[in-house]
Amino acid sequence: MRPPREARPPVARTFRAAAPGRHTVYVVHPGALSAQVYKGLATTLPTGTGLTVLDLGSVPEYAEAALTGGRAATTVEELTARLLVALEEANPAHGPYTLAGWSFGGVLALAMTHRMPPERRPGRLVLLDSIAPTEDYHQSDDALEAALLLGWFAMYLGAKRGRPVEPDPARLAGCEVDEGLPVVLDAAVAAGALLPDTPLPGLRKLYEAYVDGLLRNNRLTTPHRPGPSPLPLVLVRAERSLIPGDPTLGWQPLAPHGLTRFTSPGDHYTMLSRPDSLDVIAPLLSRSA
Structure with missing residues (x-):
């Protein structure tokens, strides 16, 4: 059961406060994985x-779309x-900061810089495996093939399970979902990520929620037409x-x-x-410019 709207944590979640005179890293996180995944980055x-x-x-209109068919009652602009607003509340003194976005979060991080006055923009903008919101990557729902989605x-x-799941x-x-999910299940059991008695219908429910989250982000991005970045871009x-x-x-094209x-x-x-990935990412985020 998902929590009621009033029980959701705030959008801005501080994992570590900056020391006086030091800067803060703000990361736009689009979900899929829990925000707790950033604990390792906080210590690195x-x-x-x-x-x-x-x-x-923590935004109901966005989060609940992954549970209700992937159609969000919101837009990239909203x-x-x-x-x-969350950034302003978290950084009212306008201290120095880096802005980053993972996955779909990178699309929103760029959109945020377009709506900021120049003096409020971050020292650098870092994109963490984020796909550009350009026409070349606009996809219809039907273009997302089952075999590709199953691999993702x-x-x-x-x-999520802390064990690599690598189906052949x-x-x-060429698999459709009904053929491919047992392949993923076999690989997950072999890796120790799932128990041998894991029911296929339960895995399918998780898969459908995952795909709805992808569709939500794809549908939000498709009508969005971003301008060029006002800052140099760093892509990891x-x-x-x-x-x-x-x-x-x-x-x-946006850089x-x-x-x-x-x-x-x-x-x-x-x-x-x-840890080896965070060793690459942390130094890039910790630079103020």
Whole structure:
């Protein structure tokens, strides 16, 4: 049972306060994984650097869409306004900060910078395996093939359970959901991520909620037309990104002030918690410019 709206935590969740004179990292988190996944980042950042997560899971119109068919009663513009309010409340003194966004959070982080006066913009904007909201990556719901989604779901399941789930790509190729979910289940059981008696209907329910979350983000992004970034962009792409073939994840056209690229170990989901990945990400976030 999901909590009632009034029981949701605030959008801005501080994991570590900045020391006097030091800057804070604000990360836009779109859900899928719990915001608690950032505990490792909080301890990896240099001493004195603060970390606050702007958690979209605390926005009912957004979070509940992953449980009700993937159609959110909101827009990128409305979510951006909500995040800006949360940022202002968390940083009323307008201290120095870095703004980052993981996955769909990167789309919103860029949108936030467009609505800020220049003097309020972050020192740097960091995108964590975020796919650019450009026309080349606008997809219809039907274009998201089951075999692709099942592979992404296996990554997600492995991150949630703390055990890599790696189904044989050859067995997933061309599969529809009914054929592919048993393949994912077999791989999850073999990895110790799920118990051998895990019922397939239960796994399917989790898969459907996962896909609804993807559809929600896709439907929110498709009508959104962002302008070029007013800041240089820093992109950290996971070794096993959701889009493996494009090292820029489509951001180059939106980066007139430059796009600096880095690669982190792990996949789209484990990049937020693997120590070797955090060793790549933390130094980039801790720089003020």
